[in-house]
Amino acid sequence: MRTLTVKPKPKQQVATERRVAPERQVVPRRRPPTKRRRAARRNLTAYGFLCAALFCFALFAWWPIVREVVLSFQQTNLVDEPSWVGLDNFRTVVNDPAFGEAWRNTFVFTLLALLCGYVVPFAVAVVLNELRHARAYLRFVVYLPVMLPPIVSVLLFRWFYDPGPGLFNQALDAVGLPTLAWLDSTSTALFSLVIVSTWMNLGAGVLIYLAALQNIPGELYEAAELDGAGILKRIRHVTIPQTRLILTLMLMLQIVATMQVFIEPYMLTGGGPENATVTVAYLMYQYAFVYGGNYGAGSALGLMLMLVLLAVAAVQLRLTREEK
């Protein structure tokens, strides 16, 4: 702080002397435009500061969105001039037998991941907020998997899911339960992916909810208690309304995050068995980078996913606006 106040002061005298002198010659002649000119100069400086960010955003955030729309109506191999093909790309992906499965899997995955990744963290946060001991340990431990690179979690769980010496089947066997095929069966594969995904992301939600819960004034609970509200009623009438804003926000963030599930099917199942774990993002990747560079079809899928997410965002905006 000291450098902050002391340093600029000596400069100040030098600066004023230097600046006042030349301006006296110019200013009297053109008084009216100075205000506008000052604004112009201000804008120029501001855009000077902004230009690097504008460059990055334009190239890697805004342009790709436009390009996706364009690409989805084109056939291109990145070498020859792209040709316009109308709705052909959309026809290709819709007729792909995996198309329906990919959407169904993505929706089921999102739904299950929301159950595990949205409801559970809130419940965990509510419990943690009540505990007076071991809080630091619990907070640390729940966030630990979030810090790990996802590839670590995914490869670790691939080993756990191993039908032979895998930890999960060993554990089931030890307590006398029937073992599961985990990633190898159409009925369990998708759910196995949800488990990994939940394990590695749960902590972030818990900590965010915990922060929100700590901001609830205790008087509200006291008042509710005096009115004879039991614990469940206190949760329903105080805890949830007080955290509603964050709950709705997190709902959207979760949907956006889970709809783009990729690394789990990519590393664990390769979309199988029998397309049981093909997701839209994974199918898109396959079109562009596995099936020999069908960027148009991939972009068509990406555009569809983008539109779905924008619809989710629109609903979300609507909801929060109504709250206010």
Place this chain on the structure above:
Amino acid sequence: MPNTTDRRPAATRTIVSPLELRSRRGSRIYWALLTATVTVFTLVFVFPLYWMVTGAMKTGEEIARTPPTLFPESPDFSVFADAWELFDIGTLLRNTLFYAVGAWLFALAVDVSAAYALSKLRPMFGNAILAGMLATLMIPPIVVMIPAYITVTDVPILGWHLLNSPWAIWFPVAANGFNVFLLKRFFDSIPNELLEAAEIDGVPPWRVLWSIILPISRPILGVVSLFTVVLVFKDFVWPLLVLPDSEKMTLSVGLSQTAGAVTQNQIMAGLVIASIPMIIVFFLFQRSIMAGLTAGSLKG
């Protein structure tokens, strides 16, 4: 937020009242709940990591044995050296560190100056630009991965080819609407009087930013830095696409590429080594990470 005026220090009163907690039944339930939570958390979040570390130290024969052993019979630490060699972790780690540090410096420079311009210089269309930056948060990067990849292979107008170049990581990381938003919100809270005084004295804007704003903004800079570094360390799909050269790969991608060709205990050893940097970061910067999560949660 309606409750800011009467907010009390945390942990005064929660759903269960202290009175209920002190009652005989209350305290019994409390201790049962605490024990259950600690046990379940340890089992769910710590045990898998324990299994990973001990799995690495088991022999190939022991790791495949049923029923499994809880402790490795003769812990073998040489597997970590093997994994280091096989995965070429030295190169991978060096690459990842280089991308992370570069992304940190570049993203901070770009986002801080953008947030400063939007917050304090307030140019024409500033709000529209901010809205445009925030709008990109609605669209996850994976949705536009194909056009973004094509942009990297041939940057429009400029004609650059950025495959296998660190800029393929650094440019997109800097285009982070959330960071700009966090920084702008913090800068907004710095009183304008402080800057006006400097402005009247003729201090140029870049000096205002450097000597007045940045020193005050240390906490938020810490948060943004951490998030950027962690993001680069954790990212998988994007480096998989844009850094295909095995000499240029990141740790995550390198591990995934070699995992098929080595034994299970070597994979686990590789994963342990890959986890260590992030766990150290977590130990050192726990407080800032928690602060950052809270800052993010107030976004609504």
